Amino acid sequence: xxxxxVFSLKEVSKSxxxxxxxxxxxxxxxxxxxxxxxxxxxxxxxxxxKILSGILSYDGxxxxxxxxxxxxxxxxxxxxxxxxxxxGQNLYMDLTVEENIHFFATLKDVPKRVVEQRAEMLLQAxxxxxxxxxxxxxxxxxxxxxxxxxxxxxxxxxxxxxxEPSTGIDPLSRRQxxxxxxxxxxxxxxxxxxxxxxxxxxxxxxxxxxxxxxxxLYRGHPEELMQKKRGLEDAFFEILLASGEExxxxxxxxxxxxxxxxxxxxxxxxxxxxxxFVALKGVSLTVKPGEVFGLLGPNGAGKTTLxxxxxxxxxxxxxKIRLSGLEPGSTELRFRIGYMSQIFSLYGDLTVKxxxxxxxxxxxxxxxxxxxxxxxxxxxxxxxxxxSTVVKSLPLGMKQRLALGCATIHLPSVLFLDEPTSGxxxxxxxxxxxxxxxxxxxxxxxxxxxxxNLVEADFCDRVAIMNEGEIIALGEPWRLKxxxxxxxxxxxxxxxxxxxxxxxFSESSISLVPYGRRYHLWRKGLSVETIKEIxxxxxxxxxxxxxxxxxxxxxxxxxxTGQKVL
Amino acid sequence: MxxxxxxxxEIAFKEVKExxxxxxxxxLAFLVPxxxxxxxxxxxxxxxxxxxxxxxDYDHSRLSRELVERxxxxxxxxxxxxxxxxxxxxxxxxxxxxxxxxxxxxxxxNIYKGRTAQVQLLVDGGFPYTSLIIRGYANAIVAAFxxxxxxxxxxxxxxxSTEPPVRIETRYLFNESLKTSYALVPGLIAIxxxxxxxxxxxxxxxxxxxxxTIYNIYSTPLRKIEFLLGKTIPYMIISxxxxxxxxxxxxxxxxxxxxGSLFVLLPGAVLYVLIxxxxxxxxSTMTRTVVSAQIVTLIVTIIPAFLYSGLLIPVSxxxxxxxxxAHIYPTMYFMRIIHGVYLKRLGLQALLTEIxxxxxxxxxxxxxxxxxxxxxxx
Numbered sequence: 001x002x003x004x005x006v007f008s009l010k011e012v013s014k015s016x017x018x019x020x021x022x023x024x025x026x027x028x029x030x031x032x033x034x035x036x037x038x039x040x041x042x043x044x045x046x047x048x049x050k051i052l053s054g055i056l057s058y059d060g061x062x063x064x065x066x067x068x069x070x071x072x073x074x075x076x077x078x079x080x081x082x083x084x085x086x087x088g089q090n091l092y093m094d095l096t097v098e099e100n101i102h103f104f105a106t107l108k109d110v111p112k113r114v115v116e117q118r119a120e121m122l123l124q125a126x127x128x129x130x131x132x133x134x135x136x137x138x139x140x141x142x143x144x145x146x147x148x149x150x151x152x153x154x155x156x157x158x159x160x161x162x163x164e165p166s167t168g169i170d171p172l173s174r175r176q177x178x179x180x181x182x183x184x185x186x187x188x189x190x191x192x193x194x195x196x197x198x199x200x201x202x203x204x205x206x207x208x209x210x211x212x213x214x215x216x217l218y219r220g221h222p223e224e225l226m227q228k229k230r231g232l233e234d235a236f237f238e239i240l241l242a243s244g245e246e247x248x249x250x251x252x253x254x255x256x257x258x259x260x261x262x263x264x265x266x267x268x269x270x271x272x273x274x275x276x277f278v279a280l281k282g283v284s285l286t287v288k289p290g291e292v293f294g295l296l297g298p299n300g301a302g303k304t305t306l307x308x309x310x311x312x313x314x315x316x317x318x319x320k321i322r323l324s325g326l327e328p329g330s331t332e333l334r335f336r337i338g339y340m341s342q343i344f345s346l347y348g349d350l351t352v353k354x355x356x357x358x359x360x361x362x363x364x365x366x367x368x369x370x371x372x373x374x375x376x377x378x379x380x381x382x383x384x385x386x387x388s389t390v391v392k393s394l395p396l397g398m399k400q401r402l403a404l405g406c407a408t409i410h411l412p413s414v415l416f417l418d419e420p421t422s423g424x425x426x427x428x429x430x431x432x433x434x435x436x437x438x439x440x441x442x443x444x445x446x447x448x449x450x451x452x453n454l455v456e457a458d459f460c461d462r463v464a465i466m467n468e469g470e471i472i473a474l475g476e477p478w479r480l481k482x483x484x485x486x487x488x489x490x491x492x493x494x495x496x497x498x499x500x501x502x503x504x505f506s507e508s509s510i511s512l513v514p515y516g517r518r519y520h521l522w523r524k525g526l527s528v529e530t531i532k533e534i535x536x537x538x539x540x541x542x543x544x545x546x547x548x549x550x551x552x553x554x555x556x557x558x559x560x561t562g563q564k565v566l
Numbered sequence: 567m568x569x570x571x572x573x574x575x576e577i578a579f580k581e582v583k584e585x586x587x588x589x590x591x592x593x594l595a596f597l598v599p600x601x602x603x604x605x606x607x608x609x610x611x612x613x614x615x616x617x618x619x620x621x622x623d624y625d626h627s628r629l630s631r632e633l634v635e636r637x638x639x640x641x642x643x644x645x646x647x648x649x650x651x652x653x654x655x656x657x658x659x660x661x662x663x664x665x666x667x668x669x670x671x672x673x674x675x676n677i678y679k680g681r682t683a684q685v686q687l688l689v690d691g692g693f694p695y696t697s698l699i700i701r702g703y704a705n706a707i708v709a710a711f712x713x714x715x716x717x718x719x720x721x722x723x724x725x726x727s728t729e730p731p732v733r734i735e736t737r738y739l740f741n742e743s744l745k746t747s748y749a750l751v752p753g754l755i756a757i758x759x760x761x762x763x764x765x766x767x768x769x770x771x772x773x774x775x776x777x778x779t780i781y782n783i784y785s786t787p788l789r790k791i792e793f794l795l796g797k798t799i800p801y802m803i804i805s806x807x808x809x810x811x812x813x814x815x816x817x818x819x820x821x822x823x824x825x826g827s828l829f830v831l832l833p834g835a836v837l838y839v840l841i842x843x844x845x846x847x848x849x850s851t852m853t854r855t856v857v858s859a860q861i862v863t864l865i866v867t868i869i870p871a872f873l874y875s876g877l878l879i880p881v882s883x884x885x886x887x888x889x890x891x892a893h894i895y896p897t898m899y900f901m902r903i904i905h906g907v908y909l910k911r912l913g914l915q916a917l918l919t920e921i922x923x924x925x926x927x928x929x930x931x932x933x934x935x936x937x938x939x940x941x942x943x944x
Contacts, residue, residue: 016944055784055942073942074787082785089778092580094587099580106576107786109569135587 004066006031006159006191007052012060014047021047023214024060029207032189034181034516036205036222038196038236040425041396043211045195046085049163052193053082076159081108081152085163085195088144090151093137097128097147100136101154108155115154122150125180141299142173149180161193166201168422170298170452171556178204182514186499197423199233200455200553203515210236212425217243222516223495223543233455237426245427246382261289262324263336263413263446265310270319272305279305280316281469287462289413290444292436294451294460296556301466303450307416310448311339324413335363338412340420346403348392352383355391355406363410377405380435397428404432408439415439417449421456433459454552465559473559477552484555489524491550494531495543504534513554520554570792577796581770585800594769599762599808603815607751617700618645621667622654627674633685633732636711637667641703651688658690658739665689665700677715677731687736698750701736708734751820752908753877755812756900759835760842760875761867763805765860767846770797772859775850784941794935798843805839826907830914834903837924841896842867844931851939870895877901896927 005028014022021044029035037045050056052064054073062069064076083090091100098119105115123129126146131139139147145165152160166174185192194205202208203222210218217239218225225235265287272280280302287293295303308314310321312329326333339345346355356377360370378384381401383394391399400420408415417436421429433456439445440461449460457463458477465473465480473480485491488511494500495518505512508530510523521531528545535542585591619642623630638644645663648654654666668686676683687704689697715731774780783793813831816822824831846863853859871877874888875897884892892898899920906912906920914921 050943053781053785055781056944057942077785078787080785082781084778084781086778090782092584092779093777094584095580099583103576103580104782106573107782107788109573109787 005029006065007193008061008063008066010061012048012051012058012062014044014051014056014058021214022051022058025209025211025214025216027209027216027219029191029193031191032185033206034185034192034194034204036194036196036202036208037211038199038202038208038232039211040197040428041423042213043197043425044214045211046163047214048211049082049161049193049195052159053077053080053161055082079158080161081155081157081159082161083148083152083163083165085167087141087168088136088139088148090148091136091144094135096133096135097123097139098132100147101150104151105154108157110155118154118156119150122153125183126150127176140173142169142176145169145173145177146180149177153184156188157190159191159193163195164197165194166196166198168452170301171296171454171553172298172560174198174201174452175553175557178514198453198455199236199426200231200453200551202232202236203518206516210239212240212243223518226518231455233426233429237430240425240427245425261444263287263289263444264322264324265293265414265446265448266320266322267306267310268320270306270309270316270321272302272309272314272316279469280309282319283466283469283471284319285464285471285474287446287448289446290440292440292447292449292459292461294449294457294463295466296451296454296457296463297466298560302469303466304418305469306466307418307448307450310414311337311416335410336413338407338410338415339418340403340407340416341418346391346399346406349390351388351390352378352394352402353387355402356409359406359409365410373409377402377409381405382431395428397424397431400424400428401432401435404435408445411443412445414446414448417447419451419453420449421451422453429456454556457552457556465556467560480555480559481550481552484550484558485522487524488522488550488558489526490547491520491522491554492526492528492531492545493548494519494521494545496535497541497543500540504538508534520548520551522550522554570789573788573792574796574799577793578799581797581800585804591766591769595762595766595804596808596811599758600811600815602761603754603758603812604819606754606757607815607820615641616643617641617664617696618662619643619665619667620645620648620654620657620663621669622648622650623669624671625669625673629674629677630669633669633708633711634667636707637704654688655739658688661690663690664696665704667704673732680719680729680731682729683732685732685734687734689736689738697738704734704736708732750877751816751822752824752904753875753901755809755816755835755904756838756875756897757871757877758812759805759809759839759900760871760897761864762808763801763839763842764846764849764863764867766804767797767801767843768850768853768859768863769846769856770801771847771850772853772856775853776855784943790936790939790941794847794932794939798840798847801843801846802836802839805843806836809835809839822908824908825911826913828907830912830917831903831907833914834900834917834921834924837921837928838896838900841924841927841931844928844935847935848931848938851935871897874898875901896924899923 007027007029009025009027011024011026012022013020013024025048037048039045047056051058051062051069054069054076057070067075069076092103095103101119102115123132126149128143128146128150131143136144136147148165166177181192184190196202203226205222208218208220208222209216222232225232228235267283267285270280270283271278283306295306297303305314309316310323310328312333321328323333324336347358350358353374356374357370360366360373365373378387381398383398383402386394391402394402404420421432424432436447440447451457460477462474462476463480464471500512500519502512505521508523510521510526513520531545585595619637621634621637623634642665648657648666651668654663657663658666666688668688670684673683673685689700712730712732774783813828817824845866849863849866850859853862870891874884874892874895876892903917903920906917
């Protein structure tokens with residue numbers, strides 16, 4: 001791949017009024033590769049994508065095939081498909097699946113005679129072929145994103161720019177999205193620019209750039225980072241610390257240590273129906289006091305319904321739920337549980353102090369106690385000196401910690417967190433989880449958390465994987481991994497010198513999942529020798545083969561797709 | 567060229583599908599303008615019965631009482647006695663009364679002598695349409711009374727006289743220059759066709775911005791003119807349909823005839839609709855959200871529509887600034903076309919200037935939209 005890079009950026013900067021969104025970014029994007037732009041929310045990813053797409057002005061040099069984008073922005077638009085950030089953002093909600101694809105074909109001048117055939121192929125590949133007449137608004141988040149990809153690929157673009165296509169969709173849909181991309185890339189040689197805030201997704205890219213506050217902190221291949229660290233989440237964490245981010249020890253409020261562990265959660269045979277739809281089909285689980293319990297599962301699996309039943313917002317038709325021995329919905333219990341849903345529970349136009357005061361009032365905390373707790377929340381969320389700042393102008397990580405503080409101001413027995421850390425950087429995530437650990441270890445607070453970020457599953461004491469209203473796996477993360485290896489064999493990571501066709505391995509019924517230039521492979525009884533043999537037979541060299549603990553994502557997908565090995 | 571037309575057609579079709587399938591949008595497109603028309607129309611016409619009325623009788627005769635009795639009935643309701651003109655004006659200005667009949671001291675003397683007696687009707691002119699109706703009723707009442715008097719006179723004296731015994735003069739307080747009757751309801755056509763197309767179109771682009779679909783337009787080779795035309799056409803058609811609905815409403819609901827021809831009105835209406843679609847287009851290229859686009863459009867359209875269009879206040883009665891505003895906003899020219907067709911039976915020839923001016927607006931605004939709309943964000 002010694003060709004000229006498709007995009008070549010030199011010291012590209014962009015400012016919006018006072019804020020500088022991008023600071024002197026230099027980057028080459030190679031043809032027929034997936035280049036990952038990794039970074040938390042607000043890092044400048046979208047700004048970069050808009051510049052590449054010719055819809056945003058910039059300072060510096062940005063070349064597309066040797067031509068300055070600024071000079072002829074319409075040129076790139078002929079070779080490009082751009083998918084903006086947000087689930088279903090590029091779709092017309094009142095059009096059907098087919099109509100959306102056809103409209104994009106019109107926008108991109110795809111000759112009529114090839115549209116049908118291509119649309120058919122894409123619908124098949126994405127599994128949307130049975131939903132042609134569905135309106136876009138009727139699709140689930142994962143399906144919307146797949147349709148978005150179909151629309152983007154209908155013109156067979158040379159360049160595909162995807163701005164966080166996988167944010168907010170479940171790990172299974174995410175896996176399928178990557179399969180489609182890898183498949184398509186191999187067949188067409190398209191250049192893909194992929195934005196994401198999931199650090200582990202960077203492992204699947206060929207080249208990556210780690211963006212943070214508009215600056216490029218790392219450029220290169222994921223393999224280089226992986227050699228030093230186990231996962232990219234850890235690698236980026238180190239990079240951030242090196243760049244001057246601070247990691248502070250979380251504290252416990254003065255009166256926090258004296259509490260009793262009482263937040264036991266018992267769920268027995270809970271059934272919840274919505275008309276004819278059964279959302280929960282007899283769910284049972286027990287969460288010990290002080291445990292951090294993760295709820296995983298695809299969208300629509302029943303996670304939210306289960307949490308709503310536990311909090312007392314929904315009443316199940318059958319079964320029993322007890323939190324600290326109390327029934328959900330009772331007034332007494334309301335003062336003993338906390339709930340944080342992403343960041344929307346804060347009032348953006350109020351200051352930090354006002355938000356904390358408001359929550360204190362809601363939970364009947366006043367006087368000296370309120371002052372103490374306020375100090376505590378401000379300390380651990382790193383908001384010292386920003387007490388009078390309006391919340392909406394804070395960085396995402398701080399907002400999330402503040403929201404967590406507000407949800408725990410009354411030191412609840414049980415704390416519910418709904419996707420608490422989506423979109424934050426690894427340091428902010430680590431701070432958040434350190435604090436959650438503190439809450440559970442020192443104060444004995446039971447924490448129940450839902451997440452799509454499987455990196456976080458490893459932070460939990462135990463996890464439950466839900467699908468279609470049932471719990472299909474339950475246990476410590478290492479136990480689930482063990483169960484995975486005992487049925488599927490060990491997982492190996494292989495870094496070959498050239499891309500590998502899946503057929504070489506499917507012949508010997510070995511599962512092969514591409515991760516950028518690397519692959520994960522497994523089969524019961526698979527040994528390093530077998531892999532080496534296959535490579536030798538085809539005359540392909542390799543950098544390394546090593547045994548790795550199965551990534552949570554592979555485990556998750558394995559459970560969801562039944563006992564079948566992928 | 568063919569490809570271009572194809573793309574314009576596809577964009578327009580997509581737009582129509584979205585409107586058709588989105589119930590809220592459908593209501594906004596068709597139901598709201600109709601409701602606006604009916605509400606405005608009846609709002610101005612409904613309180614035309616039982617109007618609070620009083621009289622000042624300086625004559626105190628049998629004939630003066632007879633005249634007053636004729637006034638009081640279905641249309642005028644006697645509210646309270648009034649002692650002099652000052653009090654009458656005060657009550658009229660506060661809206662406690664809508665009309666006051668003033669009968670002078672020499673009223674019956676003049677009638678008996680065969681001369682014409684003058685009476686005066688003081689009317690609150692703040693509501694032009696109501697005032698016009700009041701004058702119409704008063705004239706009819708006096709005419710009937712005159713007929714009666716003349717018949718009696720002929721019966722008694724055997725003389726046929728053509729001189730009316732009583733002549734009523736209407737004096738409008740607060741807005742003295744009411745000109746034409748039947749002007750207001752047709753005038754509403756101009757208002758509805760101003761507000762509705764502008765608001766709808768403003769939403770159309772702002773919605774794509776808010777949802778993110780605008781990036782499809784930004785990031786594809788689609789040309790600006792194709793996008794803008796594709797967006798314009800559906801709303802032009804919707805508003806033209808609304809034009810026919812409102813014209814039918816003027817006739818059927820309010821029984822107001824059109825003296826001139828619909829074919830004279832139509833070209834002006836289509837151009838006028840186009841102008842307002844463009845106004846919406848311009849506003850939505852400059853705003854980011856649906857709500858802000860709507861609010862800006864409402865402010866930009868409603869205020870001038872009522873103040874500077876010649877609907878409620880004749881343009882000639884406005885101050886200099888007002889008159890300048892009236893000439894800048896296109897509504898006045900279409901209002902002239904409406905009045906010309908509805909009241910004066912004017913032909914196409916006589917209205918060519920107005921139509922030409924409207925055409926000029928269309929071209930100017932579209933050019934402006936082409937300049938302002940950019941296929942990029944910043």
